[in-house]
Amino acid sequence: MRENFVPFELERIMSIWEYQVEYNLSESGVHPMTTDELLQGNPDLIQKLTQVELNYPQTNGSVELRENIAALYPGATREHIVATTGAAQANFTSILTALDPGDQIAVLLPNYMQIWGIAKNLQLDVRTFSLKEELGWGLDIDELNRTVTDKTRLIAVCNPNNPTGHIMSSEEMNAVIAAADKVGAWLLADEVYAGAEHNTDSVTPSFYGRYDKVLAMGSLSKAYGLPGLRIGWVATTQDMAEEIWARQDYVTICTTMLGNWLGAYALSPEVRPRILDRTRNHVRHGYNNFNKWCEENADLVSFIPPQAAAIGFVRYKRQFNSTQFVERLIQEKKVYVVPGDHFGLDHHLRISYGLSDTYVNEGLKLLKDLLLSVE
Ligand SMILES: Cc1ncc(COP(=O)(O)O)c(C=O)c1O
Structure with a gap:
Protein backbone atom coordinates (compact mmCIF):
# COMPACT_ATOMS: atom_id res chain seq x y z
CA MET A 1 0.00 0.00 0.00
CA ARG A 2 1.44 3.42 -0.85
CA GLU A 3 2.61 5.26 2.19
CA ASN A 4 0.11 8.11 2.28
CA PHE A 5 -2.93 6.12 1.24
CA VAL A 6 -5.67 5.83 3.86
CA PRO A 7 -7.34 2.42 3.40
CA PHE A 8 -11.07 1.97 3.94
CA GLU A 9 -10.61 -0.26 7.00
CA LEU A 10 -14.26 -1.19 7.47
CA GLU A 11 -14.80 -2.49 3.95
CA ARG A 12 -11.41 -4.15 3.68
CA ILE A 13 -11.62 -6.04 6.97
CA MET A 14 -15.23 -6.93 6.25
CA SER A 15 -14.37 -8.38 2.87
CA ILE A 16 -11.65 -10.53 4.46
CA TRP A 17 -13.81 -11.96 7.25
CA GLU A 18 -17.47 -11.92 6.26
CA TYR A 19 -17.32 -15.31 4.54
CA GLN A 20 -14.69 -16.83 6.88
CA VAL A 21 -16.38 -16.54 10.26
CA GLU A 22 -19.30 -18.65 11.44
CA TYR A 23 -21.38 -15.73 12.68
CA ASN A 24 -21.15 -12.60 10.60
CA LEU A 25 -22.93 -9.85 12.50
CA SER A 26 -21.20 -7.06 10.61
CA GLU A 27 -23.76 -6.26 7.92
CA SER A 28 -25.85 -3.14 8.20
CA GLY A 29 -28.65 -4.19 5.89
CA VAL A 30 -31.31 -6.85 6.35
CA HIS A 31 -30.97 -10.39 5.08
CA PRO A 32 -30.79 -10.02 1.25
CA MET A 33 -33.54 -11.20 -1.07
CA THR A 34 -33.13 -13.83 -3.75
CA THR A 35 -34.13 -12.94 -7.31
CA ASP A 36 -36.99 -15.40 -6.93
CA GLU A 37 -38.29 -13.62 -3.82
CA LEU A 38 -38.05 -10.26 -5.58
CA LEU A 39 -40.03 -11.58 -8.55
CA GLN A 40 -42.31 -13.69 -6.29
CA GLY A 41 -41.65 -16.67 -8.53
CA ASN A 42 -43.78 -15.08 -11.27
CA PRO A 43 -43.08 -17.17 -14.42
CA ASP A 44 -43.83 -14.28 -16.82
CA LEU A 45 -41.36 -12.02 -15.07
CA ILE A 46 -38.73 -14.75 -14.87
CA GLN A 47 -39.17 -15.32 -18.61
CA LYS A 48 -38.82 -11.58 -19.27
CA LEU A 49 -35.73 -11.36 -17.09
CA THR A 50 -34.00 -14.16 -18.98
CA GLN A 51 -34.72 -12.37 -22.25
CA VAL A 52 -33.02 -9.14 -21.19
CA GLU A 53 -30.13 -8.44 -23.54
CA LEU A 54 -26.91 -8.17 -21.55
CA PRO A 269 -44.90 1.82 -7.16
CA GLU A 270 -46.48 -1.67 -7.14
CA VAL A 271 -43.42 -3.45 -5.72
CA ARG A 272 -41.59 -0.94 -3.52
CA PRO A 273 -44.09 -0.99 -0.60
CA ARG A 274 -43.81 -4.81 -0.36
CA ILE A 275 -40.01 -4.59 -0.15
CA LEU A 276 -40.03 -1.84 2.47
CA ASP A 277 -42.54 -3.85 4.53
CA ARG A 278 -40.21 -6.83 4.42
CA THR A 279 -37.28 -4.67 5.53
CA ARG A 280 -39.18 -3.10 8.41
CA ASN A 281 -40.38 -6.49 9.58
CA HIS A 282 -36.79 -7.71 9.70
CA VAL A 283 -35.57 -4.54 11.39
CA ARG A 284 -38.31 -4.46 14.04
CA HIS A 285 -38.34 -8.13 14.81
CA GLY A 286 -34.53 -8.21 14.94
CA TYR A 287 -34.47 -5.19 17.22
CA ASN A 288 -36.77 -6.79 19.80
CA ASN A 289 -34.58 -9.85 19.94
CA PHE A 290 -31.38 -7.81 20.17
CA ASN A 291 -32.76 -5.39 22.73
CA LYS A 292 -33.63 -8.30 25.01
CA TRP A 293 -29.99 -9.39 24.91
CA CYS A 294 -28.85 -5.85 25.72
CA GLU A 295 -31.25 -5.62 28.66
CA GLU A 296 -30.10 -8.98 30.00
CA ASN A 297 -26.49 -7.84 29.71
CA ALA A 298 -26.83 -4.30 31.00
CA ASP A 299 -23.76 -4.89 33.21
CA LEU A 300 -21.67 -5.40 30.05
CA VAL A 301 -23.15 -3.07 27.45
CA SER A 302 -25.25 0.07 27.16
CA PHE A 303 -27.26 1.01 24.16
CA ILE A 304 -29.30 3.93 22.85
CA PRO A 305 -32.14 2.48 20.77
CA PRO A 306 -31.69 3.21 17.06
CA GLN A 307 -34.53 4.78 15.06
CA ALA A 308 -33.55 3.07 11.81
CA ALA A 309 -31.44 0.27 10.28
CA ALA A 310 -30.77 -3.26 11.51
CA ILE A 311 -27.76 -2.32 13.61
CA GLY A 312 -27.11 -1.69 17.28
CA PHE A 313 -24.21 0.55 18.23
CA VAL A 314 -23.41 -0.58 21.76
CA ARG A 315 -20.92 0.81 24.22
CA TYR A 316 -19.15 -1.86 26.22
CA LYS A 317 -18.31 -1.21 29.84
CA ARG A 318 -14.66 -2.16 29.61
CA GLN A 319 -11.49 -0.25 28.71
CA PHE A 320 -10.04 -2.39 25.89
CA ASN A 321 -9.72 -1.19 22.30
CA SER A 322 -12.55 -2.17 19.95
CA THR A 323 -10.33 -3.30 17.04
CA GLN A 324 -8.22 -5.53 19.29
CA PHE A 325 -11.35 -7.01 20.82
CA VAL A 326 -12.84 -7.81 17.41
CA GLU A 327 -9.59 -9.43 16.28
CA ARG A 328 -9.85 -11.80 19.24
CA LEU A 329 -13.56 -12.33 18.62
CA ILE A 330 -12.82 -13.45 15.06
CA GLN A 331 -9.89 -15.70 16.01
CA GLU A 332 -11.29 -17.24 19.18
CA LYS A 333 -15.05 -17.29 18.57
CA LYS A 334 -15.42 -17.06 14.78
CA VAL A 335 -17.79 -14.13 15.22
CA TYR A 336 -17.42 -10.83 13.41
CA VAL A 337 -18.92 -7.49 14.46
CA VAL A 338 -17.58 -4.08 13.45
CA PRO A 339 -15.30 -2.27 15.91
CA GLY A 340 -16.29 1.29 16.86
CA ASP A 341 -12.85 2.42 15.62
CA HIS A 342 -14.12 1.92 12.08
CA PHE A 343 -16.69 4.66 12.63
CA GLY A 344 -14.31 7.02 14.39
CA LEU A 345 -15.52 6.06 17.91
CA ASP A 346 -13.70 3.49 20.06
CA HIS A 347 -15.29 1.50 22.95
CA HIS A 348 -18.29 0.63 20.81
CA LEU A 349 -19.28 -2.32 18.66
CA ARG A 350 -21.73 -2.24 15.77
CA ILE A 351 -23.80 -5.40 15.80
CA SER A 352 -26.29 -6.35 13.11
CA TYR A 353 -29.59 -7.97 13.93
CA GLY A 354 -31.38 -8.04 10.56
CA LEU A 355 -30.75 -11.81 10.33
CA SER A 356 -32.48 -14.87 11.82
CA ASP A 357 -32.87 -14.91 15.64
CA THR A 358 -31.06 -18.23 16.02
CA TYR A 359 -28.07 -16.99 14.07
CA VAL A 360 -27.91 -13.64 15.88
CA ASN A 361 -28.40 -15.24 19.32
CA GLU A 362 -25.65 -17.78 18.80
CA GLY A 363 -23.27 -15.00 17.71
CA LEU A 364 -24.28 -12.87 20.71
CA LYS A 365 -23.72 -15.75 23.10
CA LEU A 366 -20.14 -16.15 21.87
CA LEU A 367 -19.60 -12.40 21.94
CA LYS A 368 -20.75 -12.33 25.55
CA ASP A 369 -18.36 -15.17 26.48
CA LEU A 370 -15.44 -13.12 25.22
CA LEU A 371 -16.69 -9.88 26.80
CA LEU A 372 -16.81 -11.69 30.14
CA SER A 373 -13.29 -13.00 29.77
CA VAL A 374 -11.50 -9.70 29.02
CA GLU A 375 -10.84 -6.71 31.22
C1 LIG B 1 -23.89 5.00 4.98
C2 LIG B 1 -23.50 4.12 3.84
N1 LIG B 1 -23.37 4.67 2.62
C3 LIG B 1 -23.04 3.92 1.56
C4 LIG B 1 -22.82 2.57 1.68
C5 LIG B 1 -22.46 1.78 0.46
O1 LIG B 1 -23.64 1.23 -0.03
P1 LIG B 1 -23.80 0.54 -1.46
O2 LIG B 1 -23.90 -0.93 -1.22
O3 LIG B 1 -25.06 1.11 -2.00
O4 LIG B 1 -22.60 0.91 -2.27
C6 LIG B 1 -22.93 1.95 2.93
C7 LIG B 1 -22.65 0.52 3.10
O5 LIG B 1 -22.56 -0.02 4.18
C8 LIG B 1 -23.29 2.75 4.04
O6 LIG B 1 -23.46 2.23 5.25
Missing part, protein backbone atom coordinates in the same frame (compact mmCIF):
# COMPACT_ATOMS: atom_id res chain seq x y z
CA ASN A 55 -25.88 -4.96 -23.22
CA TYR A 56 -24.71 -1.71 -21.62
CA PRO A 57 -27.73 0.19 -20.33
CA GLN A 58 -27.96 3.94 -20.87
CA THR A 59 -24.88 4.97 -18.96
CA ASN A 60 -26.51 7.30 -16.43
CA GLY A 61 -29.23 4.69 -15.80
CA SER A 62 -32.17 3.46 -17.85
CA VAL A 63 -35.07 5.86 -18.27
CA GLU A 64 -37.36 3.59 -16.27
CA LEU A 65 -34.92 3.24 -13.39
CA ARG A 66 -34.24 6.97 -13.17
CA GLU A 67 -37.94 7.82 -13.41
CA ASN A 68 -38.74 5.46 -10.55
CA ILE A 69 -35.92 6.96 -8.50
CA ALA A 70 -36.98 10.54 -9.34
CA ALA A 71 -40.50 9.74 -8.11
CA LEU A 72 -39.03 9.39 -4.59
CA TYR A 73 -37.90 13.04 -4.55
CA PRO A 74 -40.57 15.75 -4.79
CA GLY A 75 -39.84 18.00 -7.76
CA ALA A 76 -37.18 15.73 -9.28
CA THR A 77 -37.20 14.44 -12.85
CA ARG A 78 -34.99 11.76 -14.34
CA GLU A 79 -32.53 14.51 -15.38
CA HIS A 80 -31.78 15.05 -11.69
CA ILE A 81 -30.69 11.44 -11.19
CA VAL A 82 -27.51 9.49 -11.96
CA ALA A 83 -27.65 5.73 -11.32
CA THR A 84 -24.34 4.52 -9.88
CA THR A 85 -22.65 1.32 -8.80
CA GLY A 86 -24.02 1.45 -5.28
CA ALA A 87 -24.10 4.51 -3.06
CA ALA A 88 -20.38 3.87 -2.62
CA GLN A 89 -19.75 5.10 -6.15
CA ALA A 90 -22.34 7.86 -5.80
CA ASN A 91 -20.41 9.18 -2.78
CA PHE A 92 -17.04 8.81 -4.48
CA THR A 93 -17.96 10.41 -7.78
CA SER A 94 -19.86 13.23 -6.08
CA ILE A 95 -16.89 14.19 -3.91
CA LEU A 96 -14.61 13.99 -6.93
CA THR A 97 -16.97 16.26 -8.83
CA ALA A 98 -17.79 18.85 -6.18
CA LEU A 99 -14.37 19.38 -4.61
CA ASP A 100 -10.76 20.12 -5.51
CA PRO A 101 -7.61 19.19 -3.53
CA GLY A 102 -7.21 21.48 -0.54
CA ASP A 103 -10.93 22.27 -0.29
CA GLN A 104 -12.47 22.17 3.15
CA ILE A 105 -15.07 19.52 3.95
CA ALA A 106 -17.06 19.05 7.18
CA VAL A 107 -17.96 15.42 7.92
CA LEU A 108 -20.41 14.12 10.50
CA LEU A 109 -19.12 11.53 13.00
CA PRO A 110 -19.67 8.76 13.90
CA ASN A 111 -20.08 7.65 10.31
CA TYR A 112 -19.49 5.07 7.65
CA MET A 113 -16.00 6.40 7.00
CA GLN A 114 -16.06 6.31 3.22
CA ILE A 115 -16.36 10.04 2.65
CA TRP A 116 -13.87 10.78 5.40
CA GLY A 117 -11.33 8.40 3.77
CA ILE A 118 -11.96 9.70 0.24
CA ALA A 119 -11.48 13.23 1.54
CA LYS A 120 -8.18 12.32 3.23
CA ASN A 121 -6.94 10.60 0.09
CA LEU A 122 -7.90 13.55 -2.10
CA GLN A 123 -5.97 15.81 0.29
CA LEU A 124 -9.00 17.78 1.30
CA ASP A 125 -8.98 19.73 4.53
CA VAL A 126 -11.20 17.47 6.68
CA ARG A 127 -13.08 18.88 9.69
CA THR A 128 -15.56 16.89 11.76
CA PHE A 129 -18.66 17.51 13.87
CA SER A 130 -20.68 14.94 15.79
CA LEU A 131 -23.74 13.18 16.95
CA LYS A 132 -23.24 12.92 20.70
CA GLU A 133 -24.03 9.90 22.82
CA GLU A 134 -24.91 12.17 25.76
CA LEU A 135 -27.55 13.80 23.52
CA GLY A 136 -29.07 10.38 22.73
CA TRP A 137 -27.04 10.50 19.48
CA GLY A 138 -28.50 13.92 18.72
CA LEU A 139 -26.56 16.46 16.65
CA ASP A 140 -24.30 18.87 18.50
CA ILE A 141 -25.51 21.95 16.62
CA ASP A 142 -23.02 24.31 18.30
CA GLU A 143 -20.16 22.10 17.21
CA LEU A 144 -21.57 22.00 13.66
CA ASN A 145 -21.66 25.79 13.59
CA ARG A 146 -18.11 26.06 14.94
CA THR A 147 -16.83 23.52 12.39
CA VAL A 148 -18.34 25.05 9.27
CA THR A 149 -16.34 28.07 8.14
CA ASP A 150 -16.39 30.44 5.17
CA LYS A 151 -14.01 28.03 3.47
CA THR A 152 -16.23 24.93 3.84
CA ARG A 153 -17.19 23.70 0.37
CA LEU A 154 -19.20 20.63 1.37
CA ILE A 155 -20.94 19.28 4.47
CA ALA A 156 -21.41 15.50 4.55
CA VAL A 157 -24.06 13.85 6.74
CA CYS A 158 -25.51 10.37 6.94
CA ASN A 159 -29.21 10.30 7.79
CA PRO A 160 -30.53 7.92 9.08
CA ASN A 161 -27.11 7.51 10.56
CA ASN A 162 -24.79 4.55 10.28
CA PRO A 163 -23.79 3.35 12.90
CA THR A 164 -26.11 4.92 15.52
CA GLY A 165 -29.45 4.59 13.69
CA HIS A 166 -30.25 8.21 14.65
CA ILE A 167 -32.78 10.05 12.46
CA MET A 168 -32.37 13.81 12.47
CA SER A 169 -35.25 15.91 13.82
CA SER A 170 -36.49 18.80 11.67
CA GLU A 171 -34.57 21.12 13.95
CA GLU A 172 -31.35 19.21 13.28
CA MET A 173 -32.01 19.10 9.53
CA ASN A 174 -32.69 22.84 9.49
CA ALA A 175 -29.47 23.50 11.39
CA VAL A 176 -27.47 21.53 8.80
CA ILE A 177 -29.17 23.36 5.93
CA ALA A 178 -28.62 26.74 7.60
CA ALA A 179 -24.93 25.95 8.14
CA ALA A 180 -24.52 25.01 4.46
CA ASP A 181 -26.55 27.95 3.23
CA LYS A 182 -24.60 30.46 5.30
CA VAL A 183 -21.39 29.64 3.41
CA GLY A 184 -22.86 28.36 0.11
CA ALA A 185 -21.54 24.82 0.67
CA TRP A 186 -22.82 21.68 -0.99
CA LEU A 187 -24.73 19.38 1.31
CA LEU A 188 -24.09 15.69 0.71
CA ALA A 189 -26.72 13.57 2.47
CA ASP A 190 -26.13 9.83 2.48
CA GLU A 191 -29.68 8.54 2.96
CA VAL A 192 -29.23 4.84 2.21
CA TYR A 193 -31.06 3.75 5.38
CA ALA A 194 -34.20 5.76 4.60
CA GLY A 195 -37.01 3.19 4.44
CA ALA A 196 -35.63 1.03 7.28
CA GLU A 197 -37.31 2.94 10.14
CA HIS A 198 -38.23 1.31 13.45
CA ASN A 199 -41.05 3.44 14.80
CA THR A 200 -42.83 4.76 11.76
CA ASP A 201 -43.94 3.60 8.32
CA SER A 202 -43.03 7.01 6.89
CA VAL A 203 -39.76 7.07 5.01
CA THR A 204 -37.24 9.49 6.56
CA PRO A 205 -37.51 12.78 4.64
CA SER A 206 -34.71 13.57 2.21
CA PHE A 207 -32.63 16.73 2.25
CA TYR A 208 -33.35 16.88 -1.48
CA GLY A 209 -35.53 19.89 -2.35
CA ARG A 210 -34.89 21.70 0.96
CA TYR A 211 -31.84 23.58 -0.25
CA ASP A 212 -30.54 24.28 -3.73
CA LYS A 213 -27.12 22.57 -3.42
CA VAL A 214 -27.98 19.06 -2.24
CA LEU A 215 -26.44 15.75 -3.28
CA ALA A 216 -28.83 13.08 -1.94
CA MET A 217 -27.50 9.51 -2.02
CA GLY A 218 -29.74 6.47 -2.18
CA SER A 219 -29.25 2.75 -2.74
CA LEU A 220 -31.02 -0.57 -3.11
CA SER A 221 -28.50 -2.16 -0.74
CA LYS A 222 -29.87 -1.41 2.72
CA ALA A 223 -33.55 -0.49 2.91
CA TYR A 224 -34.35 -2.75 -0.06
CA GLY A 225 -32.23 -5.78 0.85
CA LEU A 226 -30.68 -5.93 -2.65
CA PRO A 227 -26.97 -5.14 -2.15
CA GLY A 228 -25.82 -7.54 -4.85
CA LEU A 229 -27.62 -5.57 -7.56
CA ARG A 230 -25.10 -2.78 -6.94
CA ILE A 231 -27.59 -0.06 -7.76
CA GLY A 232 -27.25 3.28 -6.02
CA TRP A 233 -27.91 6.82 -7.14
CA VAL A 234 -27.47 10.49 -6.55
CA ALA A 235 -30.33 12.98 -6.78
CA THR A 236 -29.11 16.53 -7.33
CA THR A 237 -29.36 19.55 -9.61
CA GLN A 238 -29.47 18.86 -13.33
CA ASP A 239 -26.10 20.55 -13.83
CA MET A 240 -24.47 18.55 -11.07
CA ALA A 241 -26.02 15.33 -12.39
CA GLU A 242 -24.40 16.07 -15.79
CA GLU A 243 -21.04 16.72 -14.14
CA ILE A 244 -21.19 13.51 -12.10
CA TRP A 245 -22.23 11.50 -15.14
CA ALA A 246 -19.23 12.92 -17.06
CA ARG A 247 -16.88 11.60 -14.37
CA GLN A 248 -18.67 8.27 -14.18
CA ASP A 249 -17.75 7.75 -17.85
CA TYR A 250 -14.16 7.33 -16.64
CA VAL A 251 -14.87 5.13 -13.62
CA THR A 252 -17.44 2.42 -14.33
CA ILE A 253 -19.09 3.75 -17.53
CA CYS A 254 -22.40 2.51 -16.15
CA THR A 255 -24.20 0.04 -13.93
CA THR A 256 -25.34 -3.34 -15.27
CA MET A 257 -28.33 -4.05 -17.50
CA LEU A 258 -29.75 -6.63 -15.05
CA GLY A 259 -29.26 -4.18 -12.18
CA ASN A 260 -31.21 -1.54 -14.12
CA TRP A 261 -33.98 -3.96 -15.00
CA LEU A 262 -34.41 -5.45 -11.53
CA GLY A 263 -33.81 -2.09 -9.86
CA ALA A 264 -36.54 -0.40 -11.88
CA TYR A 265 -38.83 -3.29 -10.96
CA ALA A 266 -38.00 -3.06 -7.24
CA LEU A 267 -38.64 0.70 -7.21
CA SER A 268 -41.90 0.54 -9.15
